[in-house]
Amino acid sequence: MANKIQLRRGTKAQLATIGALAAGEPGYTTDSKELFIGNGAGANTPVVTATSADITYYVRTDGNDSNTGLVNTAGGAFKTIGKAVSMIPQTVNHVVSVNVAAGTYAESVLISGKIGSGYIGFTGSSSIVNHSRLKDVNEF
Structure with missing residues (x-):
């Protein structure tokens, strides 16, 4: 049986209300187009790859x-x-x-x-x- 990778997604506000992602768990915000990697300690670490504004x-x-x-x-x-x-x-x-x-x-x-x-x-x-x-x- 193949392993399944889950990705939490939603608006930035929705991701914030979900709470901390598990360590290594990815999350994606559909409104601001940001990728986060959970650290399991209460804060989601953004993986910023490009500017979206000045x-x-x-x-x-x-x-x-x-x-x-x-x-x-x-x-x-x-x-x-x-x-x-x-x-x-x-x-x-x-x-x-x-x-x-x-x-x-x-x-x-x-x-x-x-x-x-x-x-x-x-x-x-x-x-x-x-x-x-x-x-x-x-x-x-």
């Missing part, structure tokens, strides 16, 4: 890498630039902005493996740090 991530020295990075407050921003970069999906067809607040960030960040027709831009508190089309980023 997005801005915020990085601050008083932030936390367990935050969403979507709000420019200490309780919303990331603490490291590397965390913001790790959240950028492989395919970028929109504008992804990383807004880096004033401060010292002792880290080296490499952006690689990104494709698409969008842009990834970094802005600092007073000047543009780097802004490149993905084609340019992929060339080095």
Whole structure:
């Protein structure tokens, strides 16, 4: 007898009300077209493969890498630039902005493996740090 693989699917709201997926169990949202992999511990981990709209991530020295990075407050921003970069999906067809607040960030960040027709831009508190089309980023 063949094994059967089940995939939970529904709207994002429906998936949220179902609760945690079992460890390794896949889920798919029919409205936002997102794939999730359950971790069995109460949170469904999104498997983001492409941007669906423009997005801005915020990085601050008083932030936390367990935050969403979507709000420019200490309780919303990331603490490291590397965390913001790790959240950028492989395919970028929109504008992804990383807004880096004033401060010292002792880290080296490499952006690689990104494709698409969008842009990834970094802005600092007073000047543009780097802004490149993905084609340019992929060339080095």
